[in-house]
Amino acid sequence: MSKNQPKTIYLKDYKKPDFSIEKTQLTFELEDEYTLVTSTLSIKREQAGQPLRLHGQELELVSVKVAGRLLSQEEYDQDDEFLTVADVPDVFEFECVTKIYPQNNASLEGLYKSNTMYCTQCEAEGFRKITYYLDRPDVLSEFTTTIIADKKQYPVLLSNGNKIQEEKLVDGRHKTVWHDPHLKPCYLFALVAGDLIHIDDHFVTASGREVLLRIFVEEKDKKKCAHAMTSLKNAMKWDEEVYGREYDLDIFMIVAVDDFNMGAMENKGLNIFNTSCVLAAQETTTDEAFQRVEGVVAHEYFHNWSGNRVTCRDWFQLSLKEGFTVFRDAEFSADMGSRTVKRVEDVSLLRSMQFAEDAGPMAHPVQPSSFIEISNFYTLTIYEKGAEVVRMIHTLLGPELFRKGSDLYFERHDGQAVTIEDFVAAMRDVSGRDFDQFMNWYRQAGTPDLRVTSKYDEEQKTYTLNFKQSCRATSESAEKKPFHIPVAMGLLGEAGALPLKCDGVVSPETNDNTHCVLEITEAEQSFTFENVQECPVPSLLRNFSAPVKLRYRYSRDELLTLMSRDEDGFCRWDACQELAIQVIQEVMTELTTEPAPSVDEKIITGYKRLLTDETLDPAMVALMLKLPSEGYIAELQTVADMDLIHHARARVERKLAVALKDEFMSTYLRMNEQTEFAVDSASIARRSLKNAALHYLMVHASAEHVELCKEQFYTANNMTDEYGALKAIVHSSKASLKDLKQEVLESFYAKWKHEPLVVNQWFAVQSTAPIPETNKTVNELLTHEAFDLKNPNKLRALIGGFSMRNPICFHDKSGSGYRFLGEQIRKLNSQNPQVAARLLTPLTKWKKFDEGRQKLMLAELQKIEQLPDLSKDVYEVVTKSIHS
Ligand code: B3K
Numbered sequence: 101m102s103k104n105q106p107k108t109i110y111l112k113d114y115k116k117p118d119f120s121i122e123k124t125q126l127t128f129e130l131e132d133e134y135t136l137v138t139s140t141l142s143i144k145r146e147q148a149g150q151p152l153r154l155h156g157q158e159l160e161l162v163s164v165k166v167a168g169r170l171l172s173q174e175e176y177d178q179d180d181e182f183l184t185v186a187d188v189p190d191v192f193e194f195e196c197v198t199k200i201y202p203q204n205n206a207s208l209e210g211l212y213k214s215n216t217m218y219c220t221q222c223e224a225e226g227f228r229k230i231t232y233y234l235d236r237p238d239v240l241s242e243f244t245t246t247i248i249a250d251k252k253q254y255p256v257l258l259s260n261g262n263k264i265q266e267e268k269l270v271d272g273r274h275k276t277v278w279h280d281p282h283l284k285p286c287y288l289f290a291l292v293a294g295d296l297i298h299i300d301d302h303f304v305t306a307s308g309r310e311v312l313l314r315i316f317v318e319e320k321d322k323k324k325c326a327h328a329m330t331s332l333k334n335a336m337k338w339d340e341e342v343y344g345r346e347y348d349l350d351i352f353m354i355v356a357v358d359d360f361n362m363g364a365m366e367n368k369g370l371n372i373f374n375t376s377c378v379l380a381a382q383e384t385t386t387d388e389a390f391q392r393v394e395g396v397v398a399h400e401y402f403h404n405w406s407g408n409r410v411t412c413r414d415w416f417q418l419s420l421k422e423g424f425t426v427f428r429d430a431e432f433s434a435d436m437g438s439r440t441v442k443r444v445e446d447v448s449l450l451r452s453m454q455f456a457e458d459a460g461p462m463a464h465p466v467q468p469s470s471f472i473e474i475s476n477f478y479t480l481t482i483y484e485k486g487a488e489v490v491r492m493i494h495t496l497l498g499p500e501l502f503r504k505g506s507d508l509y510f511e512r513h514d515g516q517a518v519t520i521e522d523f524v525a526a527m528r529d530v531s532g533r534d535f536d537q538f539m540n541w542y543r544q545a546g547t548p549d550l551r552v553t554s555k556y557d558e559e560q561k562t563y564t565l566n567f568k569q570s571c572r573a574t575s576e577s578a579e580k581k582p583f584h585i586p587v588a589m590g591l592l593g594e595a596g597a598l599p600l601k602c603d604g605v606v607s608p609e610t611n612d613n614t615h616c617v618l619e620i621t622e623a624e625q626s627f628t629f630e631n632v633q634e635c636p637v638p639s640l641l642r643n644f645s646a647p648v649k650l651r652y653r654y655s656r657d658e659l660l661t662l663m664s665r666d667e668d669g670f671c672r673w674d675a676c677q678e679l680a681i682q683v684i685q686e687v688m689t690e691l692t693t694e695p696a697p698s699v700d701e702k703i704i705t706g707y708k709r710l711l712t713d714e715t716l717d718p719a720m721v722a723l724m725l726k727l728p729s730e731g732y733i734a735e736l737q738t739v740a741d742m743d744l745i746h747h748a749r750a751r752v753e754r755k756l757a758v759a760l761k762d763e764f765m766s767t768y769l770r771m772n773e774q775t776e777f778a779v780d781s782a783s784i785a786r787r788s789l790k791n792a793a794l795h796y797l798m799v800h801a802s803a804e805h806v807e808l809c810k811e812q813f814y815t816a817n818n819m820t821d822e823y824g825a826l827k828a829i830v831h832s833s834k835a836s837l838k839d840l841k842q843e844v845l846e847s848f849y850a851k852w853k854h855e856p857l858v859v860n861q862w863f864a865v866q867s868t869a870p871i872p873e874t875n876k877t878v879n880e881l882l883t884h885e886a887f888d889l890k891n892p893n894k895l896r897a898l899i900g901g902f903s904m905r906n907p908i909c910f911h912d913k914s915g916s917g918y919r920f921l922g923e924q925i926r927k928l929n930s931q932n933p934q935v936a937a938r939l940l941t942p943l944t945k946w947k948k949f950d951e952g953r954q955k956l957m958l959a960e961l962q963k964i965e966q967l968p969d970l971s972k973d974v975y976e977v978v979t980k981s982i983h984s
C-alpha cells in the first residue's frame with residue numbers, strides 16, 4: 101500500500117480550479133539514463149486566497165521558479181501527490197524542472213519506453229508523472245513542446261499540433277518544436293520519439309482544407325497500415341456527413357506502439373495506438389481484428405470533437421465523451437458493414453459482460469458519484485452502457501432532432517470542459533422534451549428487469565401488454581426510481597406485421613404503423629392496442645432499444661415465428677438466443693437427474709431452416725448458430741453452476757452437430773468457394789459462416805472432418821481461416837486429436853513467431869481452450885520465450901483469455917484457476933497497477949458461485965489484499981469486492 105490510505109473522491113465535492121494556465125511550454129531533454137523536463141507555465145489566479153497546489157507523482161524536483169526567481173526549499177512543500185507554493189502573485193510565470201526515468205516506467209502511464217521508442221499515456225492522470233501541473237480536465241491550456249534527443253536513435257520527434265521548428269544541434273542531437281493552437285487539458289498531451297517510418301495520405305475537408313494523414317510504424321510493419329488509413333479517411337468523411345464535424349489541424353498522426361495499456365488514445369492530432377488496433381494484413385489479421393482496427397481508428401478520430409474540442413469537466417463525466425463516442429463509432433461501423441450484425445455483436449458483449457459488471461461489486465452508474473482510482477472506471481458501464489444511454493436518446497428523438505441536439509451541444513460548448521447534464525440539456529433544448537426522469541439512467545447503477553405479460557381479448561379485439569420494471573439495490577441507491585425505458589416493438593400476425601393503434605403512442609422512426617416505441621416511465625404500466633384481429637406474437641425491444649433484461653414467456657413456436665419472420669434483424673437473432681437458452685436450461689434441469697437428457701427437436705427445426713435457406717445473410721446465420729455464451733447463461737442463474745452450464749450447452753451443441761451434419765457440410769462447402777480475398781462485409785460474412793459450420797463439423801471430428809479442417813489450416817490464404825481451423829482443432833474435446841493439436845500449434849508458432857500480434861493469438865487459442873489440460877498449459881506458457889509480463893497484449897491473451905474467456909477451466913473446482921490468477925495479480929500489482937486491477941475482475945464476481953468456489957476465490961482476494969505494497973488501483977477493486 102502506498103504511504104497514504106487511498107482517499108475516495110466525490111462528485112459532490114467538485115470545485116472550480118483555483119488557477120488557470122494560459123500557456124504551457126514544455127522542453128524534454130531525452131538522455132539515456134533519464135529525461136529532464138522543463139515546464140514553463142503562464143498562470144493566472146481564479147480564486148482569491150488559495151495557495152498554488154500542483155499535482156505531481158514519482159517526480160524528482162530539480163528546481164522551481166516563480167516570476168523568474170528561484171525558490172528555496174522553505175518556500176514550497178512537496179509530498180507524494182502535490183507541490184504546494186503558499187505565496188504566489190495573481191499573474192505569474194512558473195517554471196519547474198523535473199527529472200524522470202521513462203526507461204524504468206513499467207506502469208505505461210506518463211512518459212515510458214516501449215522497446216526502443218519513447219511514448220506517453222496521460223489520460224486520466226498520467227501527466228502528473230511527467231511534471232508538476234494542474235492535472236485535471238477542466239484546466240485548458242495552449243501547449244508548445246520542444247523535444248531534444250539523439251538524432252540517430254530518435255530521428256522522429258513528435259508532439260501535438262503543428263511542427264514549427266526543427267534544428268540540428270551539436271553532439272549528434274536534434275531538436276523539434278511543436279505548437280498546438282487548440283486549448284486542451286493535459287490528459288490530451290502526447291510525445292513520441294523513435295526510429296519510425298511513416299506512410300502518408302491526404303484528406304480534403306468539406307470546406308476544402310487539405311489535411312496530411314500520417315501513420316508511424318516500425319519499418320517491418322510498413323505494409324500493414326493500409327486498412328487503418330482507409331478507415332481513417334472513411335471516418336473523417338462520415339463525421340462530416342453524419343455530424344457535420346470537420347478536422348481542425350493541418351496534420352493528423354497515428355503512432356503504433358507495442359506496449360500499451362488499452363486500445364488507443366485520442367491525444368490531440370497525435371493518436372497513439374496499440375499495434376493490435378492499427379496493424380492489419382490478410383495473412384496475419386483475422387476479420388474480427390480488421391473490424392476492430394476500423395472501429396478503434398474511427399473512435400479515436402471521433403474524439404476530436406466528442407472529447408477534445410468539447411471535453412469533460414471532471415472524471416465523473418467520463419461517459420460524456422466515451423459513451424457518446426462509442427455510440428458514434430458503432431453507428432459508423434454499422435454504416436460501413438452490416439447494421440444488424442454490428443448491433444448483435446455489441447448487444448452480446450453488453451449482455452454477457454456489462455450486465456455482469458452491473459450485477460457485481462464494482463457496479464456503478466454511468467455517471468459515478470465517487471471513485472478511488474479513476475483508471476478503474478474505464479469500464480463496460482462507462483463505455484458500452486453509456487453508449488446505450490445515448491442510443492436511447494437517439495431513439496426517443498429520432499435522427500433529425502438528435503442531430504440538431506448534437507449540433508447545439510458542439511456549438512454551445514466548443515472549447516469548454518462540460519458535464520453530462522450539458523449534453524442532455526442540448527438534447528432537451530432542441531426537442532422540448534423533459535429528460536428529468538431519463539437522468540436516472542446516468543445516476544442509478546444496475547440493469548433493470550422488465551417483465552412483460554400480454555392479454556388478448558378475442559371479443560373486444562384488443563391486445564394488452566403489461567410492463568413491470570424493477571432493479572436491484574446497488575451501493576449508491578437502495579431504492580431505485582423507475583427508469584424511462586423506450587421499448588421499440590411490433591406485433592406479428594399469421595400473414596405478417598399487424599397495424600398498431602394505441603392511444604398516445606406514435607412512432608418517431610417510421611411512417612408505417614406496424615412499428616412503434618412505447619415509453620415506459622412507471623414501475624408498472626399497460627398499453628392496449630385496438631382493432632387487433634388475431635392473437636399476435638409480440639416483437640419486443642427491437643434493435644435492443646434499451647439496456648434491460650426483458651422477460652416474456654414466449655412459447656417455442658412463437659420464437660420460431662420471430663426467428664424466421666420478424667422484420668427486425670436483432671429480434672430474429674434474439675429469438676434464436678432465447679430458444680437456445682430455453683433448451684439449454686431444460687437440459688440443465690434434467691442433467692442433474694438423468695445421464696442423457698433429450699434436447700428439444702424444435703431447436704433443430706429452427707437451425708435447419710437457418711442452414712438451408714440460402715436467401716439469408718450468411719453473417720446473420722453465423723451469429724444465430726452461435727449458442728448463447730456461458731457467461732450470459734450464468735447471468736441468468738442466481739448461483740452460477742459453470743460445470744452444468746458448460747455440459748448442458750455442449751450437449752445441445754452436439755445434438756445440433758449430429759442432427760444437422762449434412763447441412764453443416766453443405767453450408768461449409770457453399771461458403772468455401774474460392775474467391776479473391778477481400779475485407780468487405782459480404783466476404784467477412786462468408787468466412788464467418790464457413791468457420792461456424794467448421795466448428796460444428798469438428799464436434800464430430802470424424803476422419804473426414806479432421807482432414808477438411810487440416811486442409812483449411814494448411815492451405816488458408818488468410819488469418820481468419822487459418823485461425824478458425826487452428827481453434828477448431830485446439831479446442832476440440834476429442835482425446836484422439838492430441839497429436840494433431842501439438843502438430844498444428846508447433847507449426848503455427850514456427851510460422852509466425854516473428855509476428856508478435858499473431859503470437860498473441862497463439863497464446864489466446866491455448867488459454868481459452870475449454871479442455872482439462874489448459875490449467876497446466878497456461879502455467880507452462882508463462883515461461884515461454886515469447887511471453888513477456890511487461891506487455892499488456894500478452895497478459896490479456898494468456899491471463900485474460902484464461903480467466904475471462906474460459907469459464908469452465910478458470911472455475912475448476914480445485915481452485916487451480918483462481919490460484920493462477922491470484923499469483924499473476926500479485927506479480928503485476930506494483931509493476932502495472934492498471935492492468936493488474938483489470939485482470940482481477942473475474943475474481944470479484946465470487947458471490948455468484950457455490951460455497952466451495954466462493955471460499956477459494958475469496959482466499960485469493962484476501963491474499964492480494966494483504967500485499968504490503970498494494971497499489972491504489974488494485975486496492976479499490978479488491979476491497980470493494982471483499983467488503984461490499
Ligand atoms: N480515452 C482512452 C482511454 C484512456 C484510458 C486511460 N486509463 C481511449 C479511448 O477510449 O478512446
Ligand code: ZN
Pocket residue numbers: 399403421422425
Ligand atoms: Zn474513447
